[in-house]
Amino acid sequence: MTPNTTDRPQMTVEQFEQIAHSAPEGVRLEYFNGKIEAKPVPDGNHDEIVMWLLEQCMQHRPDLRLYPERGLKIEAYRGGRARTDGTLAPRRHFTGAGEWAEPDGVLMAVEVTSHDRDTDQRDRIDKPDGYAAAGIPVYLLVDRDTDSVTVHSDPEGGRYRCSTTRPFGAVVELPDPVGIKLETEELKEFAD
Template sequence: MTPSTADRPQMSIEVFEELACHAPETVRLEFIKGKVQVKAAPDGNHNEIVKWLQKQCIQHRPELWLYAEQGLKVDSYRNGRARPDGTLAPDDHFVGAGEWAAPDGVLLVAEVTSYDADTGSRDRVEKPDGYAAAGIPVYLLVDRDASSVTVHSEPENGVYRAVTTRPFGALVELPDPVGFTLDTEKLKHYAD
């Protein structure tokens, strides 16, 4: 049976990587579920949330770093490429990795929702599937629309088996291999 056009990628991964390589610096491209997607430019509150998360990670796990916008190879079935807002990995983990690194050794990826039309499907559905398929242990979604934090964990067969959502202000457990608790009270200041 021939796959429908909806199931086929728009282009090969090689063509996507060439396109992404030549995109202007202000354009951030991703290749999720076989489709080229433009990631919205972050606003000030978005950047503050990423900075807050970096501080939390360095406080609790100083041997790790939350890398901003590191390109990752995800979604093994579709040969996807994503640029998480944050990627938690050991210090110096990406030395020599290039623009699109393998997800091996990554402990957590984080996304902060943007105010664009496709953030719902991209950050809440497509990226969790891609990150789970890549075997990334924890996916953290800071959802500004819902004023909540969602932790996806226990990836198995391309899906996260455990998903927990808490409102801004709650204590949020990041399971092993991350292994610390976020106090999300400060996120209330960044909700638009």
């Protein structure tokens, strides 16, 4: 288990933002529980899953956009900074926003698991808690380790009260305010 460094953070949020801003191309950094974390660079199947979801969102909700790699301030979660694989928000929602945007108005955060040793803690524990604490209504986890999709919803008190997991191939309902049904059969092509 990752030690909690909230009482003794590695650095301030401002110091993290300076480091993240000057990181070399291909290095993606996040800040959780008072410590800096490197997020793996996605592989081709990861990218295809994000693009598949982007197409689904555009088809079913043309009033919304799925913004890849959006940096979000998740202040309620220990002054954290998360870079989502996808952030669903109204069209032009992030106009004028900097590298790290406020989560207000975000309808859904999306993560696709990577095959690395930190994915369990990062995508299944830290991020759901962070997104719930930030008040993001839906967190969608596409889990390539278990060939499943998990929908977390109804945030309250820093946790999602509802969680549903379905295998790749099932119909997955994204509750309001997203309101989309996903046919996930195509995700089987990207299981590895």
